Every structure is written in structure tokens, then in C-alpha cells.
Amino acid sequence: MDNAYDGLTEDSEEKHWAFGTGFSTALAGVDRAVPSGVDHDVLAVYCLMLGDDALIYSQRLAEWCSRAPELEEDVALANIALDLLGQARLLLTRAAEVEGADRDEDALAYLRDEHEFRNVRLAEIDCGPGPGGDFATTIARLLVMSTHRLALLQRLTGSLDPVLAAIAAKGVKEVAYHRDHAAQWVLRLAGGTEYSRERMVAGLERVWPFTDELFATHAVEAAVAEAGVGVDPATLRAEFDEVLDTVLRAADLDRPDVRQVAALAGRAGRDGVHTEALGFLLAEMQYVARSMPGAVW
Amino acid sequence: MDLEREFERVVAADHRIEPRDWMPDGYRKTLIRQIAQHAHSEIIGMQPEGNWISRAPSLRRKAILLAKVQDEAGHGLYLYAATETLGADRAELTEKLVEGRQKYSSIFNYPTLTFADVGVIGWLVDGAAICNQVPLCRTSYGPYARAMIRVCKEESFHQRQGYELLLTMMSGTQQQRDMVQEAVDRWWWPSLMMFGPPDAESSNTEQSMLWRIKRHTNDELRQRYVDMSVPQADKLGVTFPDPELAWNADRGHYDFGEPDWTEFWQVVKGEGPCNAQRVEHRRKAHEDGAWVREAATAYAAKREKAA
Numbered sequence: 371m372d373n374a375y376d377g378l379t380e381d382s383e384e385k386h387w388a389f390g391t392g393f394s395t396a397l398a399g400v401d402r403a404v405p406s407g408v409d410h411d412v413l414a415v416y417c418l419m420l421g422d423d424a425l426i427y428s429q430r431l432a433e434w435c436s437r438a439p440e441l442e443e444d445v446a447l448a449n450i451a452l453d454l455l456g457q458a459r460l461l462l463t464r465a466a467e468v469e470g471a472d473r474d475e476d477a478l479a480y481l482r483d484e485h486e487f488r489n490v491r492l493a494e495i496d497c498g499p500g501p502g503g504d505f506a507t508t509i510a511r512l513l514v515m516s517t518h519r520l521a522l523l524q525r526l527t528g529s530l531d532p533v534l535a536a537i538a539a540k541g542v543k544e545v546a547y548h549r550d551h552a553a554q555w556v557l558r559l560a561g562g563t564e565y566s567r568e569r570m571v572a573g574l575e576r577v578w579p580f581t582d583e584l585f586a587t588h589a590v591e592a593a594v595a596e597a598g599v600g601v602d603p604a605t606l607r608a609e610f611d612e613v614l615d616t617v618l619r620a621a622d623l624d625r626p627d628v629r630q631v632a633a634l635a636g637r638a639g640r641d642g643v644h645t646e647a648l649g650f651l652l653a654e655m656q657y658v659a660r661s662m663p664g665a666v667w
Numbered sequence: 668m669d670l671e672r673e674f675e676r677v678v679a680a681d682h683r684i685e686p687r688d689w690m691p692d693g694y695r696k697t698l699i700r701q702i703a704q705h706a707h708s709e710i711i712g713m714q715p716e717g718n719w720i721s722r723a724p725s726l727r728r729k730a731i732l733l734a735k736v737q738d739e740a741g742h743g744l745y746l747y748a749a750t751e752t753l754g755a756d757r758a759e760l761t762e763k764l765v766e767g768r769q770k771y772s773s774i775f776n777y778p779t780l781t782f783a784d785v786g787v788i789g790w791l792v793d794g795a796a797i798c799n800q801v802p803l804c805r806t807s808y809g810p811y812a813r814a815m816i817r818v819c820k821e822e823s824f825h826q827r828q829g830y831e832l833l834l835t836m837m838s839g840t841q842q843q844r845d846m847v848q849e850a851v852d853r854w855w856w857p858s859l860m861m862f863g864p865p866d867a868e869s870s871n872t873e874q875s876m877l878w879r880i881k882r883h884t885n886d887e888l889r890q891r892y893v894d895m896s897v898p899q900a901d902k903l904g905v906t907f908p909d910p911e912l913a914w915n916a917d918r919g920h921y922d923f924g925e926p927d928w929t930e931f932w933q934v935v936k937g938e939g940p941c942n943a944q945r946v947e948h949r950r951k952a953h954e955d956g957a958w959v960r961e962a963a964t965a966y967a968a969k970r971e972k973a974a
């Protein structure tokens with residue numbers, strides 16, 4: 371330790387020093403062959419859907435870094451963003467592998483345009499710290515997203531695709547914590563001060579219009595569910611409602627009474643039809659990677 | 668008098684002073700100031716690199732960077748906790764920071780202009796921080812020394828990650844190599860200034876050395892940093908922007924030029940490129956979060972009453 375530079379360039383055993391970033395070992399030993407009878411293109415798009423949810427939502431959550439109300443919360447939100455980024459990397463890598471078009475996680479994250487992203491719109495909208503929300507809105511979205519994702523990942527642990535099953539098993543532990551974190555904050559904000567309660571109510575109203583979309587079954591989701599590798603989101607609604615009702619009841623809050631944001635001619639996030647927010651998010655996320663073709667990072 | 672003699676004996680024997688032990692007022696005040704400034708530096712230090720999280724050009728680099736900036740928040744937390752063992756209050760220290768009444772490391776008042784800055788900060792800035800901090804793992808105040816052991820371990824990860832990014836970039840395109848060199852040119856002199864003014868102008872050194880809060884002088888540490896950095900720059904294939912930099916066989920050290928101390932004092936006094944921006948960012952986060960902290964406190968109080 372006395373020499374700060376010891377081991378700086380040794381390529382010894384130290385391959386794991388990037389905390390939470392080396393994922394080659396996360397799924398070690400898992401059979402990566404696509405189960406027979408499963409359509410590769412359909413499975414690849416399904417992996418993109420779940421991967422894009424995680425990637426785009428993680429990008430939003432990371433905006434809180436250095437802006438949270440408390441240092442402890444800064445650490446917690448960064449942790450959640452990192453978990454989701456880790457899930458996104460595994461899922462995009464699986465999508466690329468199954469697709470077989472010589473792309474990798476970075477080509478998928480950085481070189482696709484808006485209409486090629488398959489995330490639900492709730493993942494991409496600004497819920498704070500930008501002008502589209504605040505901490506309460508952020509917590510409202512975390513509650514909704516994590517409740518949906520936990521129910522989904524729990525079911526996905528039984529996927530016939532061993533890779534998706536393994537990714538889900540890892541993700542369940544992470545997202546269970548995310549949901550718990552969100553629920554605790556809903557209780558605190560709803561039961562704290564008069565002002566925080568107002569903010570919590572407003573936050574739920576901001577995100578609620580995007581909830582129906584989470585449970586609308588896309589053709590790809592129907593197909594993967596049929597093949598036993600994926601989950602039909604419509605089947606998650608009852609569990610979602612039950613969890614939300616439990617949390618809201620404990621916080622003495624009502625379900626928001628607001629209209630849903632409709633799809634555009636029947637098409638929404640899963641079809642690559644998004645809100646105006648996604649273009650700006652991607653412009654920022656992708657510009658360095660796109661402006662230096664041939665660069666290695 | 669006995670208490671004071673006992674304190675001096677413990678310090679001189681290189682043993683640790685613990686929170687319940689008697690200590691001179693000056694020692695306590697100096698420590699609170701030093702550790703608070705260190706904690707503030709960790710927290711303000713989240714901003715320059717945090718600036719690139721949303722734009723990191725690969726998902727792996729994004730994860731590394733987010734994890735690093737998160738670590739810095741953790742360092743701030745351990746260090747504020749160490750000040751609390753001395754009777755300080757984190758909320759008060761934060762007020763002092765956002766009102767500009769307490770300082771943080773001037774290095775964070777420089778802007779990060781390209782993604783190469785992320786690598787150069789890891790290599791040079793975390794590197795200089797390690798040179799400054801490794802000796803503090805043996806500092807006389809126990810909680811501070813223990814916090815520093817943990818912090819130093821993580822800083823050395825950061826440094827390696829930064830250096831590895833630069834090695835990768837240097838193996839890429841010419842545009843990337845130019846980007847790395849340009850970032851090194853901007854950060855080299857400010858990194859030398861991280862060790863503080865020359866010993867002749869440094870006011871607190873002598874007493875702090877006696878108390879074993881500090882263990883080496885600014886100039887000693889700066890020399891050590893230069894000696895370690897030059898071979899690393901060679902290996903990387905970059906140069907430092909100092910025509911006087913040369914190996915001196917007689918001294919067994921590198922000779923190097925004088926940093927621009929006028930610039931140093933300018934930045935310390937608040938006229939650096941980002942001083943106002945950094946403090947304003949922290950102040951805004953703190954003020955925007957006030958209602959959330961109030962809610963958490965009110966909720967906890969209600970729960971306690973109900974129990």
C-alpha cells in the first residue's frame with residue numbers, strides 16, 4: 371500500500387476489480403443454447419424488451435447521482451441503477467447472442483434509434499430530478515416499476531431458456547430490495563409532513579397513467595409465453611394490484627383517479643413507439659459512442 | 668496536566684487516540700476541520716466525474732463510473748461519521764460547505780471536458796489522493812485512521828480503473844490518443860497542486876506533524892507522486908507538460924517545474940473555473956431535499972410516539 375502504483379498494470383488475477391461490472395462469472399456454467407422449438411427472432415426481441423426496460427430506467431435513475439436528498443439515498447439510488455444496468459447488460463448480451471447478427475450489448479445500447487427501443491414508456495419519462503418530477507415521483511415510479519418487474523422476474527425463473535431463468539433468479543433478489551426501498555419511502559412521505567404527503571399523491575398521479583401499458587400483451591410476449599420461455603404480462607396484473615393496494619392502504623392513500631395515457635394507434639413502447647422524452651435521453655446517452663466510430667472503450 | 672502528558676505519550680508512541688480519550692482542544696478542532704474538508708472533497712468530487720455517467724460510451728464503462736461515484740458518496744459518509752466521533756454534526760458541516768465557509772480539495776474546481784478526463788482523474792487525481800492518504804492510515808486519531816484504510820483500498824481500485832481506461836483508449840484510434848494526451852495536459856499541474864503549497868508557505872504543517880495528524884510534508888509527497896507517475900506516463904505513451912521534468916541521478920528523484928501558485932491561490936480563493944458551479948450544485952441538492960429529510964424525521968417521530 372505504500373506505493374500507490376503497485377500492480378497498476380499487472381494483468382494478474384485482478385480481473386474482477388470493476389465492482390459489479392464483470393458479469394462473465396454471473397452466469398457461469400449456464401447452458402446458452404436456445405431451447406429447441408423457440409423462434410430466435412422472437413426470443414431476441416423479448417430479451418430486448420426486458421433489457422431496454424432496465425437500461426433506460428437505469429439511465430433515468432442515475433440522474434440522481436450527487437442530487438439525492440441525503441447521502442445515504444444517493445448511495446441507494448445508485449445501487450438500484452447499478453443493479454438494473456447489470457440486468458440490462460445480461461439481457462442485451464442474450465438478445466445479441468440469440469439474434470446472431472454480430473452485435474453486442476454496446477451495439478444494441480448505442481447504435482439503435484428510438485423506434486428500435488422496446489421499453490415501456492414509464493421507464494423513459496422524466497420523474498425527477500429533472501422538471502418532470504421530484505423525489506416523490508421518483509419513488510412512485512420505483513414502486514410501480516419494481517412491483518411489476520419483481521412479479522415478472524419471479525415467473526421468469528421458470529423459463530425454459532436457462533439463460534433467462536438464471537438472469538431472472540439473480541434479478542429477483544435485487545428487485546425485491548428495490549420494491550422494499552420504494553414501499554418504505556411511500557410510507558415515510560405519505561406519513562411525514564403535510565407537504566410530503568401532497569408530493570407523494572402528486573407523484574403517484576404522474577406515473578399512474580403509464581401503468582396499464584405494463585400489462586398490455588404484445589404479440590412477442592404472447593409468443594414467448596406460449597413457448598414457455600417468457601411471461602404474458604397480463605397475468606401479472608392481479609399480483610401487482612394486490613401489492614400496490616397493500617402499500618397504499620398502509621400509507622393511507624387512495625389509488626390515483628387519473629386517465630391512462632393511450633397507445634398511438636394501438637402501438638406503444640413495446641412496439642418502439644415512445645414519448646418525446648426518449649429521443650433526448652438517447653441523444654445524451656449515445657453521442658460519445660456514435661461520434662467516434664472505430665474507438666475502443 | 669497529566670492528561671496532556673498522557674496524550675503526548677500516546678501520540679509520540681504512534682498509538683491511537685480514541686473518541687473517549689482526552690485530547691487538546693486544538694487537536695480536536697484541527698481534526699474536525701481536516702476530516703470535514705476531506706469529507707466535503709469526496710462529496711464535491713462526485714460532480715466532475717458524475718458529469719459523464721449519462722454519456723459513458725460503453726455499458727461497462729458506465730457501470731464502472733457509476734460505481735466509482737457511488738463509492739465517493741460512501742467515503743463522504745465514513746468521514747462525516749468520523750467527525751461525529753469528535754462531536755461535530757454532519758448537518759452543520761454541510762451548511763458550512765454550501766455556504767462556502769468550509770473548503771474542499773481545489774482539484775474539483777476544474778471541469779471535465781472529455782471522456783478521457785474520467786480516466787485521467789482516476790489515474791492522476793485518485794493517484795495523488797492515495798499518496799496523500801496512505802500515510803493517514805497511520806494517523807494518530809483512531810476513527811480517522813480506520814476510515815482511511817477503507818477509503819484507500821477503494822481509491823486504489825479507482826486508480827486502476829482509470830489507468831486501464833487510458834490504456835484501452837491509447838490502443839484505439841489516433842483521435843482517442845489525442846484526447847488522452849489533451850486531458851493529461853490539463854490535469855497534470857492541478858494534480859501536483861493537490862499536495863498543497865510549498866512547505867515554506869504551508870502554515871499548519873509543523874503542529875500537525877507533531878500531532879501525527881500529518882506524517883509527511885507537502886513537498887515530500889509531491890516528489891513521491893512525480894517519481895511514481897513518470898514511469899506510468901511512459902508506459903502509457905503520454906507526456907507531462909513540463910519541460911523541466913528530468914531524472915536527476917544525484918538526487919535519485921525526478922526534477923520538475925514549479926506549479927503556477929498564483930493559479931493555485933486563485934482557485935483556493937474561489938475563482939477557479941467551477942467553484943461557484945460545484946457549491947451551487949451541492950446547495951441545490953441539499954435544499955431540494957430538505958422536505959424529504961423533514962418528512963423522514965416527522966415520520967420517525969410519529970412512529971416513536973405510537974410505539
Ligand SMILES: [Fe+2]
Nearest residue numbers: 709739742822
Ligand atoms: Fe474517495
Ligand SMILES: [Fe+2]
Nearest residue numbers: 739793822825
Ligand atoms: Fe476515488
